Every structure is written in structure tokens, then in C-alpha cells.
Amino acid sequence: MSRLNDENLRVARQILSLYPKKKSALIPLLHLSQEQNGMVTNEAMEHIAELVEVTPAEVLGTCSFYEMFKRHPVGEYQINICHGISCHLLGAEDVLEHAEKSLGVKEGEITKDGKFSFEGVECIAACTEAPCLQVNYRYVNKVDSVEFDQLIADLQSGQKAEIPKHGALAKTRQQIQSEKLAGPAEVENASPPVWLQRNEDGQ
Structure with missing residues (x-):
């Protein structure tokens, strides 16, 4: 299912209630969609656009800006191997090459079991x-080919419970007491800004 299902639609409405402006919930709803589907589909972006009252193009613009949001399928465990300068000098290319051999897929592909x-x-x-x-x-940290294989074995056997499946941003969802929800501040005896007063006075 690409659009938010009934349960996540209920969660989405709870998230929307936390913000004074619906558009502020855009990123949390993208995370919710990815948690449901493992990726952010076009249908999900259209659904989110309806919920936060913006265009699908605005949702796509936000989704495509952040690397954490995937618009294509990935495995249950998405492994990002750093090849920045420090990692490169200390063997990252060897780890990348070993990952391809160990998993039996090329970079960007998914193993047959979908994991x-x-x-x-x-x-x-x-x-x-x-x-x-x-x-x-x-x-x-500090991963070589032996430790990479051990990591994969631990993930397959469920020994890495601290690592949720792809899409789960956190194990617990934030709960905010109703009296602490964000909202417009009430200002008593507020005078108009100086620039507005000057315009009204013809200055």
C-alpha cells in the first residue's frame, strides 16, 4: 500500500495536531510514510500533500533534498559505507568491494531475500x-571485511535489536502533553510594527 494506511493516517493526524501550521508536519509525515513502505512513493507524497495542504511538487522538493528519504526500494537493512577521505585512506574501498562479494549484489541492488x-x-x-x-x-565503526561479515550474520540472526528495519526513525514516538503543544502566542496590548504605522501615516 502506497498511501498511508488507516493506522498511520491516525498517527499522521496526531502528528498534525502538534503543529500550529500543517506544513510543519511535512518531514515527520515523510518519515512515517517511509516507515510504512520502506520508501517514499509518489502516491504517498500526493497523500501527504493533501494532509499538509501543499502541492505534491513541494513535498517532492523536500523529499528529494534529504538523503535519508528513499524514492526507490532498498533492503530492510540499508548499509551506507563511507568513502570519505579518512575512511578511504583506511580501507573503505576494500570494505565496499568485500560487501559486493559477501552480499552477492552490486552497489544499489537488493539481496534476493530483500534484507x-x-x-x-x-x-x-x-x-x-x-x-x-x-x-x-x-x-x-572501524569495520574491516571480517567485522562486516559478522555484522551481516548478527543482523540475519536478530542479534542487532538496536538497529530497526529501514524506515523506522525511532523505536518510540514522541509524546507531548496537550498543555505543552505548540500554538500561536497570545500578545496583550500589542501595538502595530513601526513600519506599518509609518505606512498608515503616509511617511
């Missing part, structure tokens, strides 16, 4: 821990 995909990415800001990678944006 894994990988790609080389630019610096992920963990240079002191090079070579490093991310699994669904959770860091794994």
Missing part, C-alpha cells in the same frame, strides 16, 4: 572511527 542493500556515501562525520558505515543510519 540487504548497500551503497558508498560521502563523509558521515565519524572520521576518528574510520573506516565506518551506517546500518539504517546507526553507526558501526
Whole structure:
């Protein structure tokens, strides 16, 4: 299902209620869509556009700007292998080459069981821990080919419970008490801004 399902539509409305302007919920709803489908589909972007009252083009513009949002299928575990300068000097290319052999797929492809995909990415800001990678944006540091294979084995056996499947931004959704929800501030005895007063006075 590409549009938000009934359960996630209920969650989406809860998210919308947290913001004074519906458009502010655009990014959280993109995360919700990706959590449901593993990617952000065109149909989902159209649905989100309806919910936040903007055009589908605006949703696409936001979705395409952020690398974390995928508009194509990826594995349950998306592995981003850093090949920035520090990682490159310490063996990232060897890790990338080994990943292709170990998983039996090329960069950007998905394993037959749908569990894994990988790609080389630019610096992920963990240079002191090079070579490093991310699994669904959770860091794994100082990885060589042996540790890569162990990581894959642990993910397959469920021993990496701290790493959720792709699309899950967090294990728990933020809860905000109703009295602390955002909203327009009430200003008492507010005078108009100086520039407006000058315009009204013909200055």
C-alpha cells in the first residue's frame, strides 16, 4: 500500500495536531510514510500533500533534498559505507568491494531475500572511527571485511535489536502533553510594527 494506511493516517493526524501550521508536519509525515513502505512513493507524497495542504511538487522538493528519504526500494537493512577521505585512506574501498562479494549484489541492488542493500556515501562525520558505515543510519565503526561479515550474520540472526528495519526513525514516538503543544502566542496590548504605522501615516 502506497498511501498511508488507516493506522498511520491516525498517527499522521496526531502528528498534525502538534503543529500550529500543517506544513510543519511535512518531514515527520515523510518519515512515517517511509516507515510504512520502506520508501517514499509518489502516491504517498500526493497523500501527504493533501494532509499538509501543499502541492505534491513541494513535498517532492523536500523529499528529494534529504538523503535519508528513499524514492526507490532498498533492503530492510540499508548499509551506507563511507568513502570519505579518512575512511578511504583506511580501507573503505576494500570494505565496499568485500560487501559486493559477501552480499552477492552490486552497489544499489537488493539481496534476493530483500534484507540487504548497500551503497558508498560521502563523509558521515565519524572520521576518528574510520573506516565506518551506517546500518539504517546507526553507526558501526572501524569495520574491516571480517567485522562486516559478522555484522551481516548478527543482523540475519536478530542479534542487532538496536538497529530497526529501514524506515523506522525511532523505536518510540514522541509524546507531548496537550498543555505543552505548540500554538500561536497570545500578545496583550500589542501595538502595530513601526513600519506599518509609518505606512498608515503616509511617511
